[in-house]
Amino acid sequence: MEIVEGFVRARRKFRNPAVTIGNFDGVHKGHQALIEHARNYAREKEGETVVITFNPHPVKVLCPDCNLKFITPHRTKLELLEQYGVDVVWIIPFTREFASLSAREFVEQCLVDFVGVKHLVVGYDYHFGKGREGNIILLEEMGKTHGFTVEVVPEVIVSGIVVSSTSIRKLIQEGQMKTVTTLLGRPYEIRGPVVHGRGRGARMLGFPTANVRIGDYVPPRTGVYATRVTVDGIKYMGATNLGYNPTFGDTDLSLEVHILDFDRHIYNKVIKVEFIEYIRGEKKFSGIDELADQISRDVECVRQLLS
Numbered sequence: 325m326e327i328v329e330g331f332v333r334a335r336r337k338f339r340n341p342a343v344t345i346g347n348f349d350g351v352h353k354g355h356q357a358l359i360e361h362a363r364n365y366a367r368e369k370e371g372e373t374v375v376i377t378f379n380p381h382p383v384k385v386l387c388p389d390c391n392l393k394f395i396t397p398h399r400t401k402l403e404l405l406e407q408y409g410v411d412v413v414w415i416i417p418f419t420r421e422f423a424s425l426s427a428r429e430f431v432e433q434c435l436v437d438f439v440g441v442k443h444l445v446v447g448y449d450y451h452f453g454k455g456r457e458g459n460i461i462l463l464e465e466m467g468k469t470h471g472f473t474v475e476v477v478p479e480v481i482v483s484g485i486v487v488s489s490t491s492i493r494k495l496i497q498e499g500q501m502k503t504v505t506t507l508l509g510r511p512y513e514i515r516g517p518v519v520h521g522r523g524r525g526a527r528m529l530g531f532p533t534a535n536v537r538i539g540d541y542v543p544p545r546t547g548v549y550a551t552r553v554t555v556d557g558i559k560y561m562g563a564t565n566l567g568y569n570p571t572f573g574d575t576d577l578s579l580e581v582h583i584l585d586f587d588r589h590i591y592n593k594v595i596k597v598e599f600i601e602y603i604r605g606e607k608k609f610s611g612i613d614e615l616a617d618q619i620s621r622d623v624e625c626v627r628q629l630l631s
């Protein structure tokens with residue numbers, strides 16, 4: 325997959341580009357449908373599937389105080405777009421100046437002049453340009469003048485829910501991981517380097533836990549999850565707690581993964597944690613032995629769920 329960043333001048337001409345546009349946070353089933361429609365056109369016309377996306381996410385620029393969290397950080401998003409068969413991603417640096425382009429200017433400068441769009445695939449509710457003034461009617465009208473076709477993809481509904489980044493963020497925060505998996509088409513994952521915790525896991529509890537920073541990821545509901553953990557390309561089962569460790573009175577949120585059938589130091593390694601199923605809420609135990617007993621039951625529960 326080719327990645328084009330910004331408005332580079334010397335750029336090859338794309339072949340019959342079938343284009344789709346969006347933030348693609350999550351690269352969920354709805355996004356996958358847009359990509360699939362663009363690919364179908366590209367296949368028929370021997371063209372290329374081009375995704376236009378923005379970095380940073382527009383909300384980060386237009387509403388820095390909104391503290392938006394992500395389902396897929398920028399780099400993961402690019403990896404997924406490649407997996408779903410996109411040929412070219414054009415990343416537009418999103419600035420306040422760019423946000424002030426009118427809808428017509430966006431179509432002329434970005435879609436027509438820069439990409440040379442032949443076919444444009446958008447979702448049923450697509451709006452764009454300054455103040456979201458641009459809509460599908462405008463695209464169809466401009467398509468006639470500039471020689472491109474517009475295809476509108478209806479909403480994708482899975483398990484009775486309209487798939488959107490917003491609906492998925494909410495489900496993650498509710499711990500509804502099975503539904504999240506069906507809407508994404510894969511489990512929700514958090515990737516990050518293993519950092520030092522408070523040194524209690526192995527020493528006091530007999531359950532070492534790899535602590536992973538959750539950074540800008542959407543935080544799942546606090547509690548214990550059955551997870552799949554990838555370390556150095558190998559998958560393990562994980563009993564994972566996301567919370568404040570009330571038994572010890574910690575105040576910061578931590579993601580702690582006890583990896584089953586594993587015994588190795590992995591500080592600073594980047595690991596991937598996939599959330600498969602919510603098991604229980606976090607509890608304050610009266611002592612270390614009670615907590616350790618509960619964690620052994622959690623581990624057994626993970627084995628049953630994932631084996």
Ligand SMILES: Cc1cc2nc3c(=O)[nH]c(=O)nc-3n(C[C@H](O)[C@H](O)[C@H](O)COP(=O)(O)O)c2cc1C
Nearest residue numbers: 521522523524525563565569570571582606607622
């Ligand atoms: C499967 C699992 C379940 C856990 N459940 C709880 C819990 O209900 N309440 C709690 O206070 N801590 C819970 N913990 C978190 C432990 O308190 C934490 O892992 C321990 O304090 C080690 O912290 P450290 O890695 O910072 O040393 C759980 C940890 C695991 C792995």
Ligand SMILES: Nc1ncnc2c1ncn2[C@@H]1O[C@H](COP(=O)(O)OP(=O)(O)O)[C@@H](O)[C@H]1O
Nearest residue numbers: 521522523525526532533534583587588589590
């Ligand atoms: N089965 C395992 N699951 C998770 N981490 C393990 C495991 N075996 C060894 N480790 C190592 O032990 C570390 C966690 O030990 P722990 O006593 O909880 O210390 P810390 O408080 O620094 O997290 C992990 O970061 C990892 O390097």
